[in-house]
Amino acid sequence: MKGRRVTDDAKRSGFSRRSFLRGGAAGALSGGLTTGLLTGEAGAAAADSEATETVGPGPVDVELEVNGATHRLAVEPRVTLLDGLRDRLDVTGPKRVCDRGTCGACTVLEDGRPIYACSRLMIESAGRSITTVEGLGSPDAMHDVQQAFVDNDAQQCGFCTPGFVVATAALLARHPAPSEPEIEAGLGGNFCRCGTYKGIRAVIAGGEGGGVSGG
Amino acid sequence: MADYSWPEADRRAQIGARPARLDGPVKSTGFAKYPSDQNPSGLLAAKILTSPHAHARIVAIDTSAAEAMAGVRVVHVIQGEGSEIQWAGDEIAAVAAVSEDVARDALRAIRVDYEVLPHFVTEEDRDRAPGARAAGERAEGDPDAAFATAHRTVERTLGMPQMAHMCLEPHGQVCSWDGDELEVHASTQAVSTLAGQFATELGVPASQVRIRTEYMGGGFGSKFSPDRWGIVGAELARKAGAPVKLFLERDQEVTVAGSRPSAFARIRAAADEQGRLVAWDSDSWGSGGLPGTGQTPLPYVFSRLPNRRTRHTSVPTNLAGSRAWRAPNHPQACFLTMAVLDDLADELGLDPIDFLERNLDLTGRPDTYREQLGIAAEMASWKERWQPRGRTRAGAVQRGLGVSVHTWGGRGHSSNCDVTVHPDGAVEARIGSQDIGTGTRTIVAQVLAETFGLELHQVRVSLGDNVYPQSGPSGGSSTVGGVTASTRRAAQDALREVLVHVAPRLEAEPEQLLAEGGRVFVDGDSSRGVSWREAAAQIGGAPISVQGRNPGRGRLISSGVGGVQIAEVEVDIDTGVVHVERMIAVQDCGLIINRRLAESQVYGGLIMGVGYALYEEWIPDPVSGRLLNADMEFYKLAGLVDVGSLEVHMMTGPGYDERGVIGLGEPPVISPGAAISNAVANAIGVRVPYLPLTPDRVLDALAGRGGPA
Numbered sequence: 001m002k003g004r005r006v007t008d009d010a011k012r013s014g015f016s017r018r019s020f021l022r023g024g025a026a027g028a029l030s031g032g033l034t035t036g037l038l039t040g041e042a043g044a045a046a047a048d049s050e051a052t053e054t055v056g057p058g059p060v061d062v063e064l065e066v067n068g069a070t071h072r073l074a075v076e077p078r079v080t081l082l083d084g085l086r087d088r089l090d091v092t093g094p095k096r097v098c099d100r101g102t103c104g105a106c107t108v109l110e111d112g113r114p115i116y117a118c119s120r121l122m123i124e125s126a127g128r129s130i131t132t133v134e135g136l137g138s139p140d141a142m143h144d145v146q147q148a149f150v151d152n153d154a155q156q157c158g159f160c161t162p163g164f165v166v167a168t169a170a171l172l173a174r175h176p177a178p179s180e181p182e183i184e185a186g187l188g189g190n191f192c193r194c195g196t197y198k199g200i201r202a203v204i205a206g207g208e209g210g211g212v213s214g215g
Numbered sequence: 216m217a218d219y220s221w222p223e224a225d226r227r228a229q230i231g232a233r234p235a236r237l238d239g240p241v242k243s244t245g246f247a248k249y250p251s252d253q254n255p256s257g258l259l260a261a262k263i264l265t266s267p268h269a270h271a272r273i274v275a276i277d278t279s280a281a282e283a284m285a286g287v288r289v290v291h292v293i294q295g296e297g298s299e300i301q302w303a304g305d306e307i308a309a310v311a312a313v314s315e316d317v318a319r320d321a322l323r324a325i326r327v328d329y330e331v332l333p334h335f336v337t338e339e340d341r342d343r344a345p346g347a348r349a350a351g352e353r354a355e356g357d358p359d360a361a362f363a364t365a366h367r368t369v370e371r372t373l374g375m376p377q378m379a380h381m382c383l384e385p386h387g388q389v390c391s392w393d394g395d396e397l398e399v400h401a402s403t404q405a406v407s408t409l410a411g412q413f414a415t416e417l418g419v420p421a422s423q424v425r426i427r428t429e430y431m432g433g434g435f436g437s438k439f440s441p442d443r444w445g446i447v448g449a450e451l452a453r454k455a456g457a458p459v460k461l462f463l464e465r466d467q468e469v470t471v472a473g474s475r476p477s478a479f480a481r482i483r484a485a486a487d488e489q490g491r492l493v494a495w496d497s498d499s500w501g502s503g504g505l506p507g508t509g510q511t512p513l514p515y516v517f518s519r520l521p522n523r524r525t526r527h528t529s530v531p532t533n534l535a536g537s538r539a540w541r542a543p544n545h546p547q548a549c550f551l552t553m554a555v556l557d558d559l560a561d562e563l564g565l566d567p568i569d570f571l572e573r574n575l576d577l578t579g580r581p582d583t584y585r586e587q588l589g590i591a592a593e594m595a596s597w598k599e600r601w602q603p604r605g606r607t608r609a610g611a612v613q614r615g616l617g618v619s620v621h622t623w624g625g626r627g628h629s630s631n632c633d634v635t636v637h638p639d640g641a642v643e644a645r646i647g648s649q650d651i652g653t654g655t656r657t658i659v660a661q662v663l664a665e666t667f668g669l670e671l672h673q674v675r676v677s678l679g680d681n682v683y684p685q686s687g688p689s690g691g692s693s694t695v696g697g698v699t700a701s702t703r704r705a706a707q708d709a710l711r712e713v714l715v716h717v718a719p720r721l722e723a724e725p726e727q728l729l730a731e732g733g734r735v736f737v738d739g740d741s742s743r744g745v746s747w748r749e750a751a752a753q754i755g756g757a758p759i760s761v762q763g764r765n766p767g768r769g770r771l772i773s774s775g776v777g778g779v780q781i782a783e784v785e786v787d788i789d790t791g792v793v794h795v796e797r798m799i800a801v802q803d804c805g806l807i808i809n810r811r812l813a814e815s816q817v818y819g820g821l822i823m824g825v826g827y828a829l830y831e832e833w834i835p836d837p838v839s840g841r842l843l844n845a846d847m848e849f850y851k852l853a854g855l856v857d858v859g860s861l862e863v864h865m866m867t868g869p870g871y872d873e874r875g876v877i878g879l880g881e882p883p884v885i886s887p888g889a890a891i892s893n894a895v896a897n898a899i900g901v902r903v904p905y906l907p908l909t910p911d912r913v914l915d916a917l918a919g920r921g922g923p924a
Contacts, residue, residue: 078316087260087315092252093245095432097383098465098847105383133245142240150239153815157652158242159383159432165243184856191847193383193433194652195822197855199815 055123062126066091067135075122082106082117085132093133093162104190107163107170108132114170116189133162136169144212145169145203154199160192164200171204172212178204217711219704219769221806222665224872228731229665231867233811236657237671238430238650247430250400251462253389259288259311261451261461262318263444264325265471266300266307269334269533269840273298273307273327280324281310286317288455290325293447300329301505302535303841304470306443311451311459334533336835338502339374339479341530347500350529351510356522361494365485367562368494372481372921373551375888375906377502377833379850380473380540384432387462388445390452397449398425401441402462404434405688407647409441410681416446417453426681428649436539437473439688466845474833475540476503478511478547482555490565490573492556495523499551502530503537511544515552516584516620516777519577533840534833539690541820542623542881546827546888550906553619553889558902561604567618567893568592568601580777583866584620587779587801590864591618594799595781605900611789614796615898617782619889625804625878626774627696627765628687634663634705635760636713640751642667643675644705648686648698650678653880654812655694659702661808666706668730669747684762692878696772697765699808699876704771705763712761716753717745772875778802778882780821782890783859786898788917791910793895795825795859798887803866805877810865817863817883824887826853829907 056077063072066089075084082099085091085108094117097105101119108117109131117130137143142150145168155161164187171178171186178186183204192200203212221230241247278290289311294300300307308325312318335345362368388401397419403409406428414421431438448461463472480499487493501508507529514520540546560570568588575581592598601616608614632646644663650656656676663674677683687697714725714735721728721744723737736744765772783797798821807813830851834843844850888906895913896902903916915921 076316083315086252087254090254092248092254095249095383096251097385100465100846100848102847103383133243137244139240139244139246142244146240146243149243150235153236153239153811155236155239155242155652156654156815156819157383157433158238158247158430159249161242162245165245180856187855191383191852191854193381193435193823193852195819196815197822197853197858198818198861200855 060123062123064125064127065129067130067132077121077123079122080118081120081122081125081130084122085117085130091132091134095159095162097159104167105160105163107166107190109166109170114167133165136165143169145172148203148212149199152199152202154196154203156194156196160190164190164192168200168203217708219707219767219771221703221771221875224869226731227665228668229661229671230806230808231810234657234661234671234809236654236812237660238656242430249384249430249432250388250402250428251384251460253400253460255389255391255458257457258389259313259455259457259459260315260318261309261311261448261459262315262322263306263447263461263463263467264308264322265467266303266305267841268300268329268331269303269336270332271300271329272332273300274330275328276308277326278308280326281321284317284321284324286313287321288312288457289451290321291447291451291454293443302533304467304535306447309447309451309461311455334840336532336534336840337837338477338500338530338532339376341479341500341528344530346531347528348507350507350527352526354524358494358496358522358524361522362483362485362496365493366488367559368483368485369555369558369562370481370483371555371558371902371904372479373554373904374479375477375547375550377474377477377534377537378827378831379469379833380435380437380538381469381850381852382433382435382437382473385463385465385468386438386442386444386472388448389458389460390449391458392453395419396423396425398427399445399449400427401445402431402438403428404438404649404651404690406649406679406681407685408688412441413445413449416441417449428679431649431651434651434689435541436543436690439539439690465847469845469850470842471535473538473540474504474535476508476537476547477501478551480513480551482551484555484559486559486563490563490570492517492520492574492577493522495520498526500528500530501547502532504534505531506536507531508537511548511551513548513552515545515548516622517552517556517574517577518579534835541823541884545621545623545881545885549619549621549885550888550892554892554902557617557893557896566601568597571618571620579622580775583777583803584779587777587866591779591781591799591801594862594864595783597781604897611787613786613788613898615784615786615894615896617890617893617895617897619780619886619893621778621882621885623692623776623882623885624774625692625696625776625881627700627772627876627878628693630686630697630701630765631684632686632698632701632705632763633684633760634702634709634763635758636709636751636754637758638752638754638756640748641675642669642673643677644702645677645683646686646698646702647681647683648678648694649689651689653689653694653816654809655698657812658695658808659698662699662702663706666703666710667747668732668734670733692880692882695808695878696876700765700767700771701763703763704765704767704769705761708763709759709761712759713750713754717750720745720753770875772877773805774877776803776877776882778886780886780890782887782894784891784894784898786895786913788899791913793829793908793913795829795857795891797860797862798825799862800883801864801866802879802883803871804879804882805874806872807865807867808876813865813879814863816879818861820883821861821887822853822858823884825858825891827907828888828891829853829857832907
């Protein structure tokens with residue numbers, strides 16, 4: 001969690017991420033917890049913690065950074081980070097496929113760490129920095145991982161590709177020459193339907209077009 | 216009269232090469248805008264309310280609370296009072312609202328009273344099926360006499376359940392009206408044919424319906440129609456006076472937007488002492504939901520088997536109708552046939568490859584299969600490594616090898632392509648096709664570049680829009696043949712026109728000129744030439760524009776391919792877990808335009824095949840009539856670590872290229888189920904009769920129980 005920026009703007013928004021986190025241990029678990037958090041665990045915790053605030057169901061102001069740009073918007077607490085990105089900010093690289101934390105098509109980086117954007121509320125990402133596949137590179141200036149996806153034909157219809165690219169970039173940033181268990185941990189949470197795994201393997205290991213392994 | 220042909224092998228610069236797909240950069244950076252990524256100004260979100268019951272009558276429907284909700288713009292009843300609902304997930308009503316969440320809230324506020332009726336969703340139990348109906352019986356020769364005198368006979372009951380297409384981009388579209396002109400960003404495999412279908416339903420001329428599909432997130436045979444949600448989306452947009460985005464939720468996508476029919480059969484097959492097939496008798500059944508399903512082609516590949524009888528029963532269920540799934544009917548027929556032949560080889564004490572080879576004259580292409588079996592066996596070190604069935608190692612993990620053969624047609628569809636050469640040398644093609652992920656955009660560009668002697672970046676391809684010339688839907692591996700043939704004809708004609716203008720300057724006849732390496736020059740004297748740019752400048756002030764068509768003259772395409780696959784598996788006989796260690800595919804497909812993309816199609820087929828062999832199935836609940844796994848947690852796709860080592864050998868070069876272009880999307884997905892099942896039988900010594908090969912089914916087979924399908 002180090003390096004995380006927190007926007008504590010409770011006066012304006014009526015919602016404080018810091019107090020929210022302080023309110024319940026559940027908040028600190030972050031990844032994987034979605035609905036029910038505010039009214040359930042955090043609400044219960046509020047009984048013995050004076051600091052917790054309840055927000056919603058109406059819109060709440062949040063501020064977050066997406067691909068280097070700061071956005072302020074009002075969203076209902078139930079809006080997922082994925083839907084907020086796609087529907088409110090027109091950041092459509094992350095795709096909605098399973099919408100419940102299984103397929104990985106919505107993978108984004110939150111403060112550098114890969115998460116499923118469908119399984120995070122946008123208010124949970126308040127004060128954080130989000131990097132989507134568009135933030136890694138552009139068609140004219142691709143990230144090494146994006147270039148390797150092109151060179152190794154690691155995409156067909158391309159709908160899973162944004163999630164795989166982000167997950168692969170995160171994997172290789174952490175493990176430049178990943179072991180099989182590290183590959184399984186890093187990419188086992190992403191699915192492709194067209195069957196592009198051969199190319200994705202080549203991206204990691206260095207295939208026909210050269211991978212990005214080792215840096 | 217002009218002729219059309221592909222260049223000779225030594226003159227090809229693009230065809231058969233391995234360029235990267237042209238839309239790779241926009242896809243891998245997330246810059247590609249798919250239909251579901253379109254966010255036009257003023258967009259409304261639409262959601263569909265579906266039936267929770269598999270069979271019911273709507274007694275009453277009350278939408279007043281939904282209509283009164285803030286943010287709700289339109290509530291549209293799709294099936295009203297008195298309607299009979301025939302499957303869970305059928306569409307009842309739709310809402311357009313200012314956001315997805317508000318639309319979902321509105322759906323919850325719609326009250327529907329149902330009279331629940333009896334349902335049937337478990338077609339493997341044919342005898343209990345209320346609507347089962349005979350759907351064909353054929354006989355040839357004298358099967359009864361042949362079985363009576365045969366050396367060895369096996370009898371098996373085998374089957375595979377319905378499975379989902381599971382397109383990652385769900386079905387749906389964004390509809391926008393401008394007056395009485397409709398624009399649809401559709402996730403479709405059928406850009407050129409969709410407008411007419413929308414128009415008929417909506418009561419507007421087809422000329423006022425624009426279909427756009429620059430990119431789309433997978434179809435696999437399930438995205439040929441506007442579907443009810445397409446028409447509803449257009450109606451909502453018309454009523455709301457605003458653009459409407461309507462894409463199915465994942466549970467709806469799995470439940471109603473595409474499944475492959477099931478196939479079950481009780482099969483007897485017999486051989487003589489020489490290991491020659493002499494008799495076949497199959498009693499098959501299956502379901503594609505409410506419509507039931509037709510017969511799969513049995514016996515598969517070995518279709519000239521003498522003395523055969525086939526019967527089929529179609530079993531309707533209260534499930535949404537099936538759709539064409541990559542190589543319709545073939546994976547099922549392949550599994551049913553190759554599993555029985557593999558068991559018969561074991562009964563005869565023969566190596567299954569030897570057994571198949573003894574019977575290749577019963578197939579449509581014995582020479583192809585013989586060569587492919589040889590190559591595949593070599594790649595797998597089959598002779599050294601294959602052992603007869605049964606446990607061959609100490610411990611729980613057993614290894615096995617299995618083989619299967621398959622066939623497909625793949626002739627190019629009807630296609631028109633406009634090719635334009637501009638006086639500045641710019642070259643472009645416009646074609647009303649779609650790139651569903653197979654690389655259509657890239658191969659059209661390769662044909663253009665090849666014909667004009669240019670580099671890929673010097674040509675432009677526009678597709679995915681029905682304002683471009685009609686080109687067929689992408690189904691049945693028909694696209695590559697169709698689009699390359701129409702593009703080549705247009706490009707050759709356009710080039711000839713250019714050469715007529717250039718010839719006087721080079722003091723040569725047009726027929727003597729070649730366009731290669733960015734130049735136009737006299738064949739045999741390359742010093743007499745001009746750059747492509749100078750050549751194009753000779754055409755005058757107006758561009759040259761030519762339309763090419765398929766079908767047409769010249770042997771550019773054909774059809775009919777064979778393929779062989781070998782699977783190697785490990786099976787843990789304590790847990791029943793199967794892991795595919797290795798898949799080998801040997802595939803012919805005529806002239807290959809792009810080796811890299813062709814190989815990707817085969818790898819993709821193998822991977823999808825591992826999925827349906829080991830994991831994928833619709834699981835309908837007999838009590839509720841609903842799918843128990845309309846999601847991606849319990850409807851499991853194969854993941855990166857599940858697919859083992861994949862090796863592909865493409866039959867290409869002299870002897871193959873002369874056949875012209877043949878489609879490749881379907882064939883490689885046909886054999887994996889059979890090859891993997893045969894490998895498991897080889898590893899553990901018994902046949903697991905049903906796909907997918909889940910641990911419970913493997914353990915049941917090991918315990919001598921037939922087990923549930």
